[in-house]
Amino acid sequence: MLLVDDEAETRAILRDYLLSDARLEIVGEAADGQVALQQTIALRPDVILMDMQMPVMDGVSSTREIHRAFPDIAVLGLSTFSTDRYVIDLLRAGASGYLVKDAPPDELIDAVRRVAAGDSVLSPEVTRHVVRGLGASVPAEITPDSELAGVLSEKELEAVRLLAEGMSNREIAEALCITESAVKGRLVKVMEKLGVRDRVQILVTAISRGLVDVKRGPRLMS
Numbered sequence: 001m002l003l004v005d006d007e008a009e010t011r012a013i014l015r016d017y018l019l020s021d022a023r024l025e026i027v028g029e030a031a032d033g034q035v036a037l038q039q040t041i042a043l044r045p046d047v048i049l050m051d052m053q054m055p056v057m058d059g060v061s062s063t064r065e066i067h068r069a070f071p072d073i074a075v076l077g078l079s080t081f082s083t084d085r086y087v088i089d090l091l092r093a094g095a096s097g098y099l100v101k102d103a104p105p106d107e108l109i110d111a112v113r114r115v116a117a118g119d120s121v122l123s124p125e126v127t128r129h130v131v132r133g134l135g136a137s138v139p140a141e142i143t144p145d146s147e148l149a150g151v152l153s154e155k156e157l158e159a160v161r162l163l164a165e166g167m168s169n170r171e172i173a174e175a176l177c178i179t180e181s182a183v184k185g186r187l188v189k190v191m192e193k194l195g196v197r198d199r200v201q202i203l204v205t206a207i208s209r210g211l212v213d214v215k216r217g218p219r220l221m222s
Contacts, residue, residue: 067094
């Protein structure tokens, strides 16, 4: 794992939290996004904890460059606020999740392990913020990508719609009267078909390509 934050004290606190779990290893640290990119090239970490606002190169720009070169490396954004104005840009850049810096140690460790395993990390509050923000960034009369929509089955599209409503796998399972394993299976197939690595990037792709209409409520476009 690579720690990226311009404040040495913050990195020290995060380091202490993370190293309390013997399964986690920190391979490097960086105080700005440019050094983070260099460290990523040299060290190839599985997960990067990325601060938003830093000198030289900010977290969004660094994440974009890292994701372009190493799409399999998970980036977990960190910020002081749960609805930081940069979070949507960060997720568009390819991040797998977002967490506030004052999150409890257990939550931070769990988030790192989840993104390392290919999952994503967004609280319901942040998910709603992201859905609103992504919806505001697309044209009012966006034309759904029919080719992309045609790749997904009706069951898969329904799972995407519920995901855009901020539902967890358990909540999606209850809404569709299926098991959580079945939900995970559908979303894995969606990831494969869309060429993305996690639930967050499903959201980004689905909204930006018109598969979900969030301006009139998060429902599938026909």
